[in-house]
Amino acid sequence: MASMNCxxxxxxLKRTVDVNVIIPTPEGNEQITSEETKxxxxxxxGLPVLYLLHGAYGDYSSWMRFSNIERYAQKHCVAVVMASADNSFYQDMYLGNNYFTFFTEELPAFVKSIFPISKRREDTFVAGLSMGGYGAWYLGLSKPEQYAKAASLSGALDIEMTYERTKDGEGGSPFRWDLIFKNxxxxxxxxxxxITLYDRCEKAGNLPELYFACGTExxxxxxxxxxxxxxxxxxSKAVYxxxxxxxxxxxxxxxxxKVLQWMLPL
Structure with missing residues (x-):
């Protein structure tokens, strides 16, 4: 397993950024066996690649610090790319940074030029949690020619409802909606x-496969x-x-x- 910080x-974004990249290797497991090396x-x-998105209050390091994503990437032989989006909902902000452009154009170009990552749509996936769950579907449905599958965990999938619940800063909301959207x-x-994006993709016949999961509490x-x-x-054939x-x-x-098993069944 190779884990690198770039x-x-x-x-x-007009600034320096940190990106974590996981590259699985034949020698990556702690217990090396002849079967593993084959x-x-x-x-x-090029390896299949998962762009893994963080939630509000998080950053490029969240998944590395709080989960065992390295082990799961090794198990499924998938490269994983993690970068920061602040609390932008992965938008090209009205008054702020162009995170949509960064995640869908610049970041893929950067990692593909350096790491052994596939350039094929069928090998390219996106997933995230909370704000990043929305982000995963937003990127996938906005660029259906780019992503084969998109997965949301505990996603804030209704952007209007999220705005209504947090516009007054209730609960210590981190979102500056006036900076993210003009209106x-x-x-x-x-x-x-x-839903607007989904209907557009469905009409065009280029829907990525969708997965979403949420806790009942x-x-x-x-x-x-x-x-x-x-x-x-x-x-819809989306998996819930x-x-x-x-x-x-x-x-x-x-x-x-479960997401990785759905994306890349063993």
Whole structure:
């Protein structure tokens, strides 16, 4: 297992950024066996890659610090890329940084130029938790030609409802909606609305595969069940999973393993 921190200048964000990259290796497991060393690691054609997104209050290091993502990346032979988006909801902000451009254009170009990562859509995935759960679907549905699968864990999937709940700073909300959107009250039906993006992809016939999971005790549980209802009305094949759990790392640690199994079955 190779785990690297890259510190480089981002032209789209106009500042230096940190990126964590995990590259699985044939010698990565603590217990090396002859069977393990015979596994296929297609460095010549490129490894499948997962862009793994953090939630509010988090950063590029969150998944590395609070989960065993290195072990799971090794198990599924997938490269994992993690970068920071502040509390931007992965948007090109109205008054702020262009995080959508960074995550969908600059970051993939950077990592593919340095690491043995596949350039094929069918090998490219995105997933995230909470704000990053929204972000994963937002990137996947905005760039369906780029991502084969997108997965949300405890995702804030209803951007309008999230705005209404946090616009007054209740609960110590970290979101500066006036900086993220020019008109935050107009997000419903806009390019930031996941159902709008879903319908657009469905009409064009280029939907990525979708997965979402949420704990039944989570404060975004109602958003996820409402999303399921809307997708069911459309006859969607999106995979929805729920179970006991809250908005915490116990849930995300358990369900990122389910996400990887869905993305890259063993």
């Amino acid at each position: 510190h480089y200048y981002s032209f789209s 596994k296929s690691y297609p460095y010549d054609t 935050p009250t107009d997000v419903l039906g806009s390019d930031a609305d996941l 989570d404060f975004v549980y109602d958003m996820n069940t409402a999303m399921k209802a809307q997708l069911d009305e459309r006859g 999973v729920e179970g006991p759990g809250n908005h915490d790392w116990d849930f995300w640690e358990a369900y990122i393993q």
